[in-house]
Amino acid sequence: MEADRWIVFRSHFGIESFYCRPGIEGAHEKGGVEGMIGYFRRNHFVPVPEVSSLTELNEMVEQWDRQDDTRRIGSRPNTVADYYALEQPLLMPLPEEPFETGRVFTPRSIATARSRSAPTATRSRSG
Numbered sequence: 573m574e575a576d577r578w579i580v581f582r583s584h585f586g587i588e589s590f591y592c593r594p595g596i597e598g599a600h601e602k603g604g605v606e607g608m609i610g611y612f613r614r615n616h617f618v619p620v621p622e623v624s625s626l627t628e629l630n631e632m633v634e635q636w637d638r639q640d641d642t643r644r645i646g647s648r649p650n651t652v653a654d655y656y657a658l659e660q661p662l663l664m665p666l667p668e669e670p671f672e673t674g675r676v677f678t679p680r681s682i683a684t685a686r687s688r689s690a691p692t693a694t695r696s697r698s699g
Contacts, residue, residue: 586664608645612636 574589582589592598616636623629641653648655 585667612640 581587616633621629621632623632641651641656643652644650645652650658
């Protein structure tokens with residue numbers, strides 16, 4: 573079952589939902605993506621970089637991303653950038669109109685499991 577916001581998001585961007593095949597047949601489908609996320613995290617966020625602003629961190633990530641374009645994965649003949657160049661023409665263009673992709677939460681707006689539970693009544697022993 574898809575979440576309502578995901579349905580709105582994919583409809584807005586014209587994304588067709590496709591999920592991994594269950595069981596052994598689909599076990600390899602997600603592993604490559606998960607592996608690359610782990611590679612990036614281990615190589616750039618361990619230890620956690622010390623920055624003075626989110627802008628500085630974003631600039632560092634952009635630099636790492638550009639460096640990654642020259643990397644070859646395992647014994648593959650092409651670089652990451654080469655594979656992206658092959659795939660880029662197959663990608664749909666981004667829509668012109670904006671779409672809210674996230675929500676900003678303040679500490680007050682985040683509900684915890686405890687704060688959602690019913691209040692507990694307390695009684696004094698004397699009365």
